[in-house]
Amino acid sequence: MSILYDEGQEAIATESRRVLEARVSKEDMLSLLEGVGRYHEGFWRTAKEQGWTALALPEAYGGLDLGLVELGLIAHQAGRTLSGAPFLTASFGVAKAIALYGSDDQKAAWLPGLARGDTIGAVAFAEGANALPAAPSLTLAAGRLEGRVSGVAGGLAAEVALVFAQGPEGPVLAIADLAEAERSAIASFDNSRLYADLAFAGTRAELLLAGEAAREAALHILALQAVITAHEQTGGAEALMEIARDYAVTRKAFGQPIGAFQSIKHRIAELYALVELARANGIHAASREGKDDFITAAAAARISATEAYDTASRDCVQIHGGIGVTWELGLHLHTRRARSLAIEQGPLFFWEDVLVDRLTGEAA
Amino acid sequence: MSDLEAFRARAAAWLEAMVPLYGKAAREGLTEAEDLALARRYQKAKFDAGYAGINWPREFGGQGLGHLEKVTFDTEEMKHGLPSFYFGISLGMPIPVLMQFGQDKAWVKERVLKALQGEEIWCQLFSEPSGGSDLAGLRTRAEPDGNGWKINGQKLWTSWAQYSDYGVIVVRTDPNVPKHKGLTYFWVDMKAPGVTVRPIKLVGGDSHVNEVFFDDVKISDDQRMSPVGGGFAVAIATLMIERYVATDSAGFGPHLDLFTSLAKNTDLNGRPAIEDGRIRQQIARNYAMRSALQSITARAMAMMQAGMTPGPEGSLNKLVAVRSRQKLSELAIDLQGTNGLHFNPHASQKEDWAASWINAPTGRIAGGSDETLLNTIAEKILGLPQDHRPDKGIPFNQIPA
Numbered sequence: 001m002s003i004l005y006d007e008g009q010e011a012i013a014t015e016s017r018r019v020l021e022a023r024v025s026k027e028d029m030l031s032l033l034e035g036v037g038r039y040h041e042g043f044w045r046t047a048k049e050q051g052w053t054a055l056a057l058p059e060a061y062g063g064l065d066l067g068l069v070e071l072g073l074i075a076h077q078a079g080r081t082l083s084g085a086p087f088l089t090a091s092f093g094v095a096k097a098i099a100l101y102g103s104d105d106q107k108a109a110w111l112p113g114l115a116r117g118d119t120i121g122a123v124a125f126a127e128g129a130n131a132l133p134a135a136p137s138l139t140l141a142a143g144r145l146e147g148r149v150s151g152v153a154g155g156l157a158a159e160v161a162l163v164f165a166q167g168p169e170g171p172v173l174a175i176a177d178l179a180e181a182e183r184s185a186i187a188s189f190d191n192s193r194l195y196a197d198l199a200f201a202g203t204r205a206e207l208l209l210a211g212e213a214a215r216e217a218a219l220h221i222l223a224l225q226a227v228i229t230a231h232e233q234t235g236g237a238e239a240l241m242e243i244a245r246d247y248a249v250t251r252k253a254f255g256q257p258i259g260a261f262q263s264i265k266h267r268i269a270e271l272y273a274l275v276e277l278a279r280a281n282g283i284h285a286a287s288r289e290g291k292d293d294f295i296t297a298a299a300a301a302r303i304s305a306t307e308a309y310d311t312a313s314r315d316c317v318q319i320h321g322g323i324g325v326t327w328e329l330g331l332h333l334h335t336r337r338a339r340s341l342a343i344e345q346g347p348l349f350f351w352e353d354v355l356v357d358r359l360t361g362e363a364a
Numbered sequence: 365m366s367d368l369e370a371f372r373a374r375a376a377a378w379l380e381a382m383v384p385l386y387g388k389a390a391r392e393g394l395t396e397a398e399d400l401a402l403a404r405r406y407q408k409a410k411f412d413a414g415y416a417g418i419n420w421p422r423e424f425g426g427q428g429l430g431h432l433e434k435v436t437f438d439t440e441e442m443k444h445g446l447p448s449f450y451f452g453i454s455l456g457m458p459i460p461v462l463m464q465f466g467q468d469k470a471w472v473k474e475r476v477l478k479a480l481q482g483e484e485i486w487c488q489l490f491s492e493p494s495g496g497s498d499l500a501g502l503r504t505r506a507e508p509d510g511n512g513w514k515i516n517g518q519k520l521w522t523s524w525a526q527y528s529d530y531g532v533i534v535v536r537t538d539p540n541v542p543k544h545k546g547l548t549y550f551w552v553d554m555k556a557p558g559v560t561v562r563p564i565k566l567v568g569g570d571s572h573v574n575e576v577f578f579d580d581v582k583i584s585d586d587q588r589m590s591p592v593g594g595g596f597a598v599a600i601a602t603l604m605i606e607r608y609v610a611t612d613s614a615g616f617g618p619h620l621d622l623f624t625s626l627a628k629n630t631d632l633n634g635r636p637a638i639e640d641g642r643i644r645q646q647i648a649r650n651y652a653m654r655s656a657l658q659s660i661t662a663r664a665m666a667m668m669q670a671g672m673t674p675g676p677e678g679s680l681n682k683l684v685a686v687r688s689r690q691k692l693s694e695l696a697i698d699l700q701g702t703n704g705l706h707f708n709p710h711a712s713q714k715e716d717w718a719a720s721w722i723n724a725p726t727g728r729i730a731g732g733s734d735e736t737l738l739n740t741i742a743e744k745i746l747g748l749p750q751d752h753r754p755d756k757g758i759p760f761n762q763i764p765a
Contacts, residue, residue, distance in 0.1 A: 256749070304652045
């Protein structure tokens, strides 16, 4: 996979940006903050219409057989405008796990709906600070799931969840039918992510993989999602860097544009550096899917994208001064999203350890 | 295998063969004069093997290949500690400018061939005590003298001036006009009467930079390489010659593997330091930063191969890599505690944390300080306004001192 985008990929970037800028507004996103359980329906309708839900899934099940590079490009644009729902990443994680590790029956049962976007999926591995628990508290026995997971992105809307549980003989990767699960909504600082705690009590679940292979597979799925999220974070950081730049060339103080002060212009130049480093790692990681060093590349992408978005969200507000902290200006949409995306797919504590384990040869 | 990969393989094999003759082991214990003599032999060997002037025209003794081949060779060469640095400035800036702007073509060709073979060295006389980043604020002056010019003043931080046969110089020829407009570009004979070179010992112990004094140094008008008053444009052309050069994501300090193995082998609170979260975080963050820089470089190379112009993000390497190297070097010394107090002034900054640390500030200042690079990114890439410049548009001799 090349690290240079071809014409088709450039077209995906341009077209998705055009559509999203036309259909997702700051006002829409602001109103979603003020209630629990709602997402941007226009965003999701667009994702389905444009085939983004099918993009990186197998053709045999209604997919378009493209890959992480293309999905990453769309995630980047969604990050710029703020994506209106978490499903693009969450459903992809579930679908990819079924495509990679499921039986033909499971693929036929779930993939066409996930590819159309009619079925929404969620990945429910995390237990608090543990993005992929060493000893999961969820248990799976005789096709029934018991236990709780917390803060599942998209958990309020998903019909199916990918879970990592303790089986009779070691860890398992399974898909759970959420019709029977109990969901409690989380009132969050970023409500359109539809976070929910899920409680399973004898919930039906189908096994995908068992044993250490299940743990490796779970990490692989997390890494795929992390690369998509890294693109989304980079898109958000890039948008903030541009917003800060545009403000700094127009806003005047002490008789000159504030961008002429080095305290401001150097801050924005530093953001440029963070955005470009994040972009470079994101492109590299997307091109390494299927290679031995994919997890390492994904971890690096995740680290630089999180640093870029966090820093941009702090500095862009700071450069704006008082207007930056108003509800109406909406910079806080990115401040909130930088934090929620920093947690989804595992915080940096997790990815730093994954990366160092690989660099020192301690990982399996 | 692509042509470029074949070129890389040939160059790598040739460089391997040169290591026993000119590499670190061969240079160990040599005086600087002996090392320079060995470096000249290495440069001659490069010329004979077709690896000097890789992307220069054949008429000047070059190989007529592309920029990619040049960067590819330099990247391979950097792996071996071969003594190419004495000629880095000479062949990097003054000689290409001479090829472009020198008046007497036969004389230029003779100089270029001698420089390519390591027989002659050129230096670049730009910075002065009164300014480095503010190049156009320079004060060394040239006044008309008969049919030629007479130079008086002082240059500073001139790399390898002590070994140079010639230099290119920017001087003020008219103090009555705004600072950028009163400059003229010449070449000078470094052995001419009135030129005095004094090496400056830097904090790391070496003295590759110098101060150079000019006392009534007479030059002829055919040494002029720009129109009178047009020197600033040629100086900028000098600095723009190679936008994409071989880079080092380690910031010319140690590879991250060296830190990782230090952390594995160091005891911290009764456990290997590699298990300490503070150490792990630094390794992870540094890895991410370095892999991003490598990806930027790989993308730039791929773009050049595809006939496209690489993006401006290539300018980030120096800014990001060197300051990270500085911090990582501090941490590596801290990690060793009292064992980290040793210092060997002859150690390589690519292999020794103390050498890397003590020399890191030079890397953040020379060839464009961090602050200058940030200004360039802000102004040239992002379109932010220039700083307030009280000397703008004012004749040089009326700028408050």
